[in-house]
Amino acid sequence: MNAPLGFHIDTFQNEYLPAGATRVDAVVTVTASGGGPSPAGGAAEVIILDCSGSMDHSHGKLAAAKNATAAAISAVRDGVEFAVVAGTDTARMVYPVTPTLITASPNHKANAIAAVQQLRAGGGTAIGSWLALARNLFGTRDGLRHAILLTDGRDEHETAAQLDVEVQASSGVFVCDCRGVGTDWEIAELRKVSTGLLGTVDIVADPADLVADFRTMTTAAMGKSVADVSLRLWTPRGATVRFVKQVAPELLDLTGRRTETGPQTGEYPTGSWGGAESRDYHLGLEVAAGGLGDVMLAGRVGLVRGSGATAEVLGQGLIKAVWTEDVAQSSKISAEVAHYTGQAELAGAIQEGLAARRDGDLDTATRKLGRAVQIAAASGHADTAKLLEGVVDVLDARTGTVRLKSAVRKADEMTLDTRSTKTSRVQKR
Structure with a gap:
């Protein structure tokens, strides 16, 4: 049996400030270790495949996408709930036929792969409707909720405002990794989805590379252990948060995602975590200037599962401020x-x-x-x-x-x- 996933927080900063300084910067490294995949019954996967007309125009994109989806289905662990969605200017179920998730088993996965191979291309692109169906499939279930979204074109059959609404509605419901195949899709559109849903976005210029990419994404999702993890930040009275950004393994601005959870305390979503995973966060704070020699706890940062008073604290670190007249100390950059x-x-x-x-x-x-x-x-x-x-x-x-x-x-x-x-x-x- 796997040990529970453990977390460790390290804080890196130059805590020394010159007289009158008010800005405090720190990089917080969160490292997860141990653990293993979450229980199969606590995980769900939805694969969203673009089946618009352009997928069949050239370069064998639809055939490659079908093979990639088959690889992703094969990588879903038995016992995990899953579904496959076809996206055009609407969204429809591929497997199962009814709008629900089904428990992965050798038989169900074989049936899903067979259903995918029957898909034909036709129609337009309305990514927001695809997200809406995925959101309804995940419903209110707890545990790890992950989606893969593949498209080859622009979101031409709905307005940007409609897509924004669906991204906002899906935020916190599931994590979504987005892939664009070929070169006729819009980076800004998929980046909007991946950023809002705490996933990744990447280009697969050659459709032949889709199989390996889908298999890798699904395998990574199956290895996650803990869902709905947030970075909790407390600051002293009078302080303000300039920004909170994930800075590794890739940039993701979380500043506008803050949820107030207590006096001078807010939480920022980080999504799901697995073992042997490490991420860095850059925190920028503005505090009241102290006198020379003053020491201030400028922030307390923690990682929590759940929210509010009942949240489980998984790790904690401190951000300090010390005012000094020693120029050698205060001029050093972390x-x-x-x-x-x-x-x-x-x-x-x-x-x-x-x-x-x-x-x-x-x-x-x-x-x-x-x-x-x-x-x-x-x-x-x-x-x-x-x-x-x-x-x-x-x-x-x-x-x-x-x-x-x-x-x-x-x-x-x-x-x-x-x-x-x-x-x-x-x-x-």
């Missing part, structure tokens, strides 16, 4: 805070540079993408540095001197944009 500040700038430079390139503002594009090259080189983010070489010729990485490529493959540009929020981990002391 390596962790500096690293992730740079990673956030890297993501922004990439996205702004690509947007400027698309708008024909080549000077801004060159400047922003050059800065991205410089940060990637300095922070050891080799994966991003390699992706940047698909859109610029690097003349000097150290100074960020680049030249825009005259011809760029759309897949290279979309891959760089999609993966701009993935971060490199700071080397812990």
Whole structure:
């Protein structure tokens, strides 16, 4: 029998502030260890497959998507509840036929795979309706609730406001990993879904790569142990929270997701966790200035399961502030805070540079993408540095001197944009 999942919190900061300073920054590392998959009866999986007309137009996308869905179904553990949904300008059940989840077994999984292989493409795309059906399938059940959503096109059969409503309604109900196949889908739309539902977004430019990707996502979901985990932050009276951001393994701004749960206390959703998993969070606080020599508890951060007074505390760390006249102490920058500040700038430079390139503002594009090259080189983010070489010729990485490529493959540009929020981990002391 697996031991319960354990959590440990480490706080990294320079707690020393000069006289009059009010801003406190800390990087909090949460590490999970031990544990194992949640009981099968406490997990649910929904696979949402785009079956719009464009999936059958070229490159064998529908056939590859069917095979990928079959791989995902095979990876669902027996005893886990699951369903497959076909998405067009509406959403409909593929397996089971009725709008409910069914318990995974060899027989049910074989039947689901057979039903998927019968799918045909046709119709439009309305991603919000797909989320609505998945939300209804998950219902109010507790435990791990995960969905995979695949599309190859833009959300053309509903308004942006309609999609926003469905994302908001699904927030907290399930976690959703999104994948775009090919290059005709809209990154901003899937990023909106994945961010709102605490999942990931990525491009699968070659449909042949879908099988491995779906299998990996489902296997990871099956390995989760604890659902509905939140970061709880207490701050002293008079303090304000500037931001709370997940900064590793990828950037996710949680600031606007705060739920007030007590005096000077709020909670931020982090989704589901499994063993051997670690995430970093950057917390920015504003406190009242103290006098020289004063010591303040600027924040207490914890990880909790559940919410409010009955929540189970899984781990806790402290954020401090000490005012000093020692310039050597107060001018030191935390390596962790500096690293992730740079990673956030890297993501922004990439996205702004690509947007400027698309708008024909080549000077801004060159400047922003050059800065991205410089940060990637300095922070050891080799994966991003390699992706940047698909859109610029690097003349000097150290100074960020680049030249825009005259011809760029759309897949290279979309891959760089999609993966701009993935971060490199700071080397812990």
